[in-house]
Amino acid sequence: MTSDLTDDLLALKTETDAALAAATDLRAWDSIRIAVLGRNGTLTGLLRDLGKTPAEQRRERGAALNRLKDALNEAIEGRKSALEAAALDERLASERIDPTLPARPRETGLIHPISRTIEEIAAIFGAMGCTIIEGPDVESDWHNFTALNIPEHHPARADHDTFYLPAQDGKPPPVLRTQTSPVQIRTMLTQPPPIRVIVTGRTYRADHDATHSPMFHQCEGLIIDRNLHLGHLKGCLIDFLRTFFGISDLPVRFRSSYFPFTEPSMEVDIGWNRRTGDLGGGGDWLEILGSGMVHPRVLANCGIDPREWQGFAWGMGVERITMLKHGMTDLRPFYESDLRWLRHYGFNPLMPTMLHEGV
């Protein structure tokens, strides 16, 4: 491009290139830029003198000057970019952090294992079409016992170690519910069948040691329809237990038993290894929940005709299944709020239970 320049123009280009190459910082570069392109710069002077050129040469000289101007601009801007890049590199070379320093503190909290288990229960039974319901912790004697076919003299009452509040207005004293079953009663009194509900919540019994707490949590299910039988009860609970514990072939055993509010009643065991505590194989059985077909008296107490409707119910300890799932050995730390325990067993709040992510 510069080959067709006249000598004086070529000299300016060569001279400028050399000066740019010699410039090592932006200040030197800028003085070159001003010396060439500035108001009094050499190129500016040449362009100004174009008018003095004889008319017949003026066109050719003008074209040559324009080419030179483009070439000089390119050279000068190019050198600027190079110098800027070099300057940046030099600055960054001195700007080092210690990447091992701790970041700004950002405390992460966590979800209590009991809440996590209740979420998992909701997710699994939710997939079976159940909704979650709740009820009050302070209950009437009728809801907690009588309506559930546990009359005043019933031996089962003595087993419950009930907490009482002072009696008022001559009524039987209110109790802290000993089970979540009174919520079954509240549901049947307000919601016509078919019913598919899960109750979770706090329950209270006067017992305190490594395996009993005066407050604990239960999860209760009630399913009422026209054609559901004991086989469905078994299927429903087996499906739950295998999903909850994540063991697709978990052995589940059903034993005849007795509860005042179900008939037939059964206790449910899962297979485990008594020695290692591992769930699944091992040949031993571990009692995990109670269940049965809803007793006709309980249905009738709530105005449901047992000739038309039948169904099943079950109840289990939330802490118990939590302990089994996560290999915890002591119940008491659940309620002690020891930060060390919470950090060890707590769950990430941004990983709520979702069936498609696995429970």
Place this chain on the structure above:
Amino acid sequence: MKFTLSWLKTHLDTDAPLDTITDTLTRIGLELEGVDNRGAALTTFRIAHVIEAVQHPNADRLRACKVDTGDGIVSVVCGAPNARTGMKAVFAAPGSFIPGTGITLKVGEIRGVQSAGMLLSAREMGLGDDHAGIIELPQDAPVGVGYATWAGLDDPVIDISVTPNRGDCFSVRGVARDLAAAGIGRLKPFQPARIAPAFDGGPRWQVDWPEMCPWIIGRTIRCVKNSPSPRWLQDRLISIGLRPINALVDVTNFFTIDLGRPLHVFDVAKLQGDTLTLRRGAGESMRALNGKDYTLTAEDCAICDSAGVQSIAGVIGGEATGCDESTTEVFVECAYFDPVRIALTGRRHQIVSDARQRFERGLDPALMPDAVEAATAMILELCGGEPGTVTQAGAEPAWQRDATMRFRRVAELGGLDVTADDAVMSLERLGFAIQARDAESVTVKVPSWRNDVAAKVHLDQSPTMAPDIAQRAAEGCAQIEPECDLIEEVLRLRGLDSVPPVSLPSATPVPVATLTARQVRMALARRTLAAQGLAECVTFSFMAHEEAAPFGATPDALRLTNPIAADLDQLRPTPVATLAMAAKRNAARGFPDVALFEVGPEFAQDAPEGQRLVAAGIRSGSTPRSWLAGSRGLDAMDAKGDLWAVLTAIGVPLEALTLTQDAPSFYHPGRSATLRQGPKTVLGSFGEIHPRVLAALDLPSPMVAFSLNLDAVADPKRRRKAAPDLAPFQPVRRDFAFLVDTIVSADAVTRAARGAERTLIAGVSLFDVYEGDKLPEGKKSLAIEVVFQPRERTLTDAELDAAGQKVIAAVAKATGAVLR
């Protein structure tokens, strides 16, 4: 309920192995609690004769013995001080496993003398702690015979748990009957012969309280000699944990276990008068056989002679008229008592006895005459004597009932296909007698011992339901319940494991939402707070009354009448209280800086509606130390931040909220606020905990808290959102600093600014507060940033200035502020 295998076999003819029996018990609802098979580990040990025991030639403390094992004579070195010539002992041959030491024996040589076996102590056999010496057996113990067999230790003790409905299985015979019905062997007949009376005499019954005691039988046996029971009877009682007393008392205990039939024996010589009266208690006291004194109420049934109360009916006998070795004339009592009243008496006096346990579950009324005959026979056999006439009061209560089962219902309710013939056979084996049968159903007579089947239906229906609904449900129950009882029996004997499981059919193709709006709120609050850095806790709903009181009202109505501990007696007025105590515990463990929250109940009154669902949190101590920014003590704004995070997450419209400085008194009065929505609704509160509360409960300081009543938050309305306002022009931001009186709230300034030009002002935020000596007394400076959002075109400088003037004027008007 405990019994031994051999005892069971006195009622059950079976060769079934122990495992089969115990597995069947569990399957049919008589859950196995445990088997104590003490003999299993002792099978290799035999009775031996120590022919000679001399000092070991090379050891002071050892003896060299020649032992006749019944299988030859061996040399044994023994360290026991009581090893001596001529004694009978227990011998373990080489190769035997010693349970007490965990060692398998080998032939050895101890200091030059061969030892080909071992003489055992009780501890070495795992039979106790006695290790003072080897076991010494009586001289008549047969050499070569297995020790466990000889000592009766090869009889496993079976322990089952009997459910409250199965009073009939509180007896060895009842268990045997159930096992036979489940296919384990055959129930042996029990038909005690009538024993003809040799005389007529002895006490007579008088029942003044027939509702309590419909029927009672008695019999006097005179000229008895009461002494310790024979060994077989003592062994039976000891094996199940009962202490033998004397033959007459042991007979009553035997039948309590054997037939589930409690009996009582009076020493006739100690009774005053010849009438025993059953009546209501009248406040008199009696010393019972357990050595304790009881005062009877009018709801307890007393059995009295002319001197006073001699027994608490159905629960425990009196010491004064009990039988001892001097007894020569005995009166046997066999009664039927009202189960409910027995249960209440037992509970009232806190007496747990084998008799009460059986009476309160209901006894077999038809068994009474047979039980008296069987007891008479055993007393005559053990103690001699001659029987009197059987005397009674009242009559056998009517227990006869029918129950009908439709065969198809076994599958419809139980989910198991059972043929009609099989179902009927199961019922018959359990003692149900067929009354009528056709293709669809069977009607059976319920046996006298099964008071749990087709029992009188007692309903406690909700008083709130319509009478016709209640009536129809009650009729349905009366019809269905006996059938359920029978179906349960048919299923039980097959084992519920035989019912094929069926997954729950879907009610809808895609499940409905599992959670209510309130539950979603709860979950969101929980996740948000955890994401804010707080750790979720689950603390008790109750706490110490004294520790609850600083945090709110603690009415007596919410104070437990029977707390498990004094520090767990008051339902908490707010979870802030229990969280504060949790922070204190953490501080005591060396962790003073905590951030804790809980989503749970608080209690305002003892009714369901007095319970509120609350999300509450506390933070204590300081922010974490960092090389980037200094640590600082927590303040009320930290708690407000947590509260606002939840409010935002659960979709509470923040513009509609107001803060008033009347927070609950556990907060610092100046550094706290109540959060309100509208004039009436209180949503929550936040602030620093009052220094006086911190001091009173020795809580870590500083401590800040918040509380949000999730029940007061309205459910979100399902409404389509309006189209978003996405103006194409850049917003313009201008800062204003106002000088205001210190009592003017930031909120008043920002609200006024926001309202100055509604369409143009898109946002106002406060970014600086200054109070200090550069300002006049009683003044502070509040700096806000106002965002102007042009909508139609870019704003000219003049328009911007005009808008700014409006902001200044509006703030000045509302708060008296002056632009700085």
